């Protein structure tokens with residue numbers, strides 16, 4: 001069953017056709033990546049998926065609910081993390097997570113917050129104000145917030161952008177293990193091709209607001225006659241086609 005169905009999404013900002021007819025699905029337990037050069041339309045697509053940006057046309061259906069008509073129910077089983085999100089800066093880490101645990105109407109908020117502090121290895125930061133954290137520490141708190149409601153669909157805009165290689169590796173493992181165990185679906189954007197190779201079952205290359213290539217990392221490398229996704233990216237970004 002598909003948890004997310006995106007159909008013919010379009011969004012124009014003035015003269016810029018940011019998203020120009022994007023369609024894809026994410027199945028239960030599937031990890032799907034949107035890749036592409038800066039300005040390709042990935043974040044705009046994610047924001048339309050989340051109902052943060054209203055599409056000019058096209059539809060988004062999440063867990064069978066239409067995003068325009070029934071946003072609250074569509075999003076009840078989803079969550080989102082991005083390094084540009086701002087959590088309440090003056091609150092301490094534990095307080096931030098507690099606010100979200102209540103917003104999500106979790107049954108045992110204190111227990112769940114404690115679990116997330118341990119899972120993301122941020123227990124030692126629980127009394128620090130969010131604004132005072134390093135960017136990598138903030139990323140962990142944002143991921144803790146995104147996992148609080150045990151989402152069936154986790155949407156991540158560059159999930160490890162601020163993390164050191166060791167922390168990024170641990171977070172990738174954590175997300176992949178959790179997804180495998182719970183059947184969680186993920187929709188990810190990333191500029192880290194190895195991350196995508198490791199985490200994602202399917203990749204959509206976006207260029208100029210359109211999906212221009214789709215497949216698993218191995219399928220795409222084969223189609224373009226190159227060794228890995230990084231090389232596919234360079235070919236696609238520079239206007240090259242399959243071999």
Ligand SMILES: Nc1ncnc2c1ncn2[C@@H]1O[C@H](COP(=O)(O)OP(=O)(O)OP(=O)(O)O)[C@@H](O)[C@H]1O
Nearest residue numbers: 013016017018036037038039040041042043044045
């Ligand atoms: N709110 C906005 N107002 C005007 N133009 C916008 C707005 N948001 C995005 N754009 C434009 O839409 C295009 C797509 O931007 P988007 O952020 O979706 O790209 P992206 O693929 O996520 O890029 P990056 O890899 O740099 O994050 C860009 O040309 C951008 O300047």
